[in-house]
Amino acid sequence: MRVALLAGGTGGAKLAAGMQEELGADLAVIANTGDDVEALGVHVSPDPDLITYWLSGEIDEERGWGISGDAFVVFERLEQLGAPSWFGLSDRDLAACLYRCQFLADGGRPTDAQAQIARGLGVEARVLPMSDSPVRTRIVTPGGSRGLQEYLILDGGQPQVLGVELEGIESAEPTAEVLEAIRVAEAIVIGPSNPVISIGPILALPGLREAIAASPAPVLAVSPYVAGAVVKGPTDRFMEGLGRPTTAAGVASLYAGLIDAMVVDEGDPDPPPAEIPTLAAPTLMEGAAGRVRVARTVLDYAATLGPS
C-alpha cells in the first residue's frame, strides 16, 4: 500500500518508523518545515531530521530527539568561542545541518538535500520536506511574536499562545514530490503530531488541501491524544490558542472537511463527532513493537475505507 504520511515531531515520526517496517519504500513522509531555523551557522530542519533519525534507527528514543550516543563536542567548542548557544545540536546532527547548508549554498533544493541525508543513513522510506520555499512558524504571545524555536526553547513553551503566524506561507508551495506522493497514495495519513504547529503548516500550503481532496485515497487522522493527554510537547497550549478543546474532538475539528476517518486512543474521553468514522484502539507507541502495532492498526483500518 502506498501511503503519504503528514508528520512533524515525535508522534508522527514514531508512526513513520512503524509504517516503514510495513511499507518500506512505499512510505512517503511529508514533513513540516515551519520549525526550520538558522542556528550555529547552519540550516536546521528539526522535523525532517527527527523523522529521518527515527527511520534510520539512530534516534535517542529515551530523550525523544537527537541521535543516540552523540556528543556535543562542536557545540561546546562554539560556546567556548562565544557563539550564541541557545540552540544545541549534537555532533552528527550538526553534520547533517552543515551538509544541508552547503547543499543549499551550492544551489540545491532542500528536498534533494534531505533525500541525500536519508540515503546516506540507509533510510528506506522517503522523507519529503513539505516545501522548498522557506516557511517560518511564529507564535504570538502576550509578550509579542516569537520564532517557534525561541518560543519552545528560550520561553520553555510556557507563554500563552494567542495565535500562530506562518511567515512565507502565501508564496510557498508544496514540492512536486509532495504533490506526486499525495496523487499516487492509496492512503493519506495525518500523523499524531501537534495539529497546530506540525500539521498546520503543511495543510496551510497553497494547493495542499486541494491536492488531498483531489486524491481518491481515504484520508485518515491519528489523534495525538493518548489516554486523554498528549505524550510529548506543548500541544495543549496551541490547541487552546486556537480555541479548540484539548482532546481528539478538538483535533477532529481542525481537520473538518479534510478527513474521512480518524483513529483515536481506546480510552479517549472526548472522541470525534459521530459523523466521522472513528476507530478506537491502543495508540501508545512504546518501543519498536508498539510503533509497528499502531502502524498496522492504522494501515488495516485504512484498507477498510473505500476511496474518498
Next chain:
Amino acid sequence: MRVALLAGGTGGAKLAAGMQEELGADLAVIANTGDDVEALGVHVSPDPDLITYWLSGEIDEERGWGISGDAFVVFERLEQLGAPSWFGLSDRDLAACLYRCQFLADGGRPTDAQAQIARGLGVEARVLPMSDSPVRTRIVTPGGSRGLQEYLILDGGQPQVLGVELEGIESAEPTAEVLEAIRVAEAIVIGPSNPVISIGPILALPGLREAIAASPAPVLAVSPYVAGAVVKGPTDRFMEGLGRPTTAAGVASLYAGLIDAMVVDEGDPDPPPAEIPTLAAPTLMEGAAGRVRVARTVLDYAATLGPS
C-alpha cells in the same frame, strides 16, 4: 619588547609559541591567509588557526597540525552523507571554522573572528590575519593551476612548481591592526615558515613591504632550514619553482632589501652572503623548551641590532 612576527605554518607557529612565553601580549603574529579555503561548508583559515592552537597549547605536537585528542565525528558523518571529503577537519577545529563562517556571514571581519577565537581559547598574543580581503594562493604545475590545498592534499605536494599565483592580491590590503603592529614593533621577525607560500603572500600585500621599511625596528629573518633541510613541508619544491637554492642563502635572496639580519642553523651548509649580518645558532625547536630557547636566541639577537 614589542615584536611583530610574520608566520605561516608549523615553523613560524612554533616560534610564535616560544615567543609568547617571553613576550605575552607584546607579541603580534601576522598570519598568512593565502592558504584559506572553503571546505565542508565552512571557511577554513589553516595558518591563523594553526598558530592559534600552538599558542593555546592545544596543538597536536606529534602530528604538527590539528588539536590534540580531537576526533573526526562530524567529518566522518559528512563523508557518510556524501560530502566531498578531501579536506579533513577534526571536530573542535571545525567548530572554529563554523564560528568564523557565521561571524563573516553576519558581516564581521576575519580579523575580529580570529581575535574572538584566540580570546575564547585563552591565547595571550595577538593573531592577526594578514588581510581581511580574500587572497588565494594558487600553484602553477605542468598539469595546470591548482588551489594550494588541492596541490598539497590531493596532489600530495608532488608536482613540479612552475610558479605561484596570488589571486586577489592586487586589491587586498593589510589590515589596520597589521600595519599598527608593524609600526609599533621594536623588532620585526620573519618566522621560519615556507618563504614562498607562507611568508610570500604576506610580503606581497600592497603596502606591506613599505610599512616594514618605514618602521625603525630591525627586521630579522629566521631560516626554515635546519641542518640543511626543512623540518616539515614541501618548501624545497617552492624554492626550486622560484629558481632559488634550497638553502638559507636561497631564503636570504627572497628577503633581499627587506631584512637587516638573519638567524640560521648553526650547521647551515649555505649561509646568507656576508653583507647580511647572520647569527648561526641551534634552531631546531624540539618541545616547549626548544621553542623558548630559539625564541630567546632570536629576541636576544634582535636586541643587539640597532634601529634599521
